[in-house]
Amino acid sequence: MTSIGTQPNNLLVQPCNFYFLDDTGKEIKDWKTTGLKFLKKEAVTVTWQSTSKSRDIEMNVKATLEFDGFLSYTVKVKALNDVSFNDIKFHLPMQPSASKYLMDINLKIENTCFPFQ
Numbered sequence: 547m548t549s550i551g552t553q554p555n556n557l558l559v560q561p562c563n564f565y566f567l568d569d570t571g572k573e574i575k576d577w578k579t580t581g582l583k584f585l586k587k588e589a590v591t592v593t594w595q596s597t598s599k600s601r602d603i604e605m606n607v608k609a610t611l612e613f614d615g616f617l618s619y620t621v622k623v624k625a626l627n628d629v630s631f632n633d634i635k636f637h638l639p640m641q642p643s644a645s646k647y648l649m650d651i652n653l654k655i656e657n658t659c660f661p662f663q
Contacts, residue, residue, distance in 0.1 A: 555644070556641060557615070557640060557641055557644040558638075558639055558640060558641065558644075559639045559640070559641055560639045561639075562636070562637060562638055562639070563636075563637040564605065564621070564634065564635065564636055564637070565633075565634070565635040565637060566600075566603065566631060566634050567631060567632040567633040567634070567635070568629070568630065568631060568632060569630035569631065569632050570632070571632050571633075574600050574602070574603070575600075576600045576601055577598045577599065577600050578598065578599050578600075579596060579597070579598040579599075580596060580597045580598070581596065582594050582595075582596050583595050583596065585608075586610075589613070590612060590613040591610060591611070591612050591613070592610070592611050593608070593609070593610045593611075594608070594609055595607065595608040595609075599626070601626070601627070602625065602626055602627045602629040603623060603624065603625055603626060603629060604623070604624045604626055605621060605622070605623050605624075606621070606622045606624075607619060607620070607621050607622075608620045
């Protein structure tokens with residue numbers, strides 16, 4: 547993980563996701579997305595954004611990934627109608643061997659993998 551090689555190291559076991567659970571605990575699944583729009587592509591950095599909408603909410607994601615694996619993202623959620631949530635989850639399904647390298651998310655991580663569904 548801390549060396550440079552010719553083969554990539556997969557950090558995730560599946561794509562990252564947000565799960566919005568309404569006040570009954572049912573997942574909101576009726577998302578429509580504008581797709582991915584790249585804002586910057588350079589040799590060391592790529593930046594993109596995407597907007598997704600459901601009947602009641604809009605989610606805007608802007609992210610930057612650097613050559614060394616550093617990922618920075620901003621998520622903005624806006625209610626389009628009156629809506630209540632039971633929970634909002636961010637699903638980050640890391641390889642167990644990679645999760646020890648997470649920083650700055652206010653979690654104590656000791657060689658563990660985030661549970662995923």
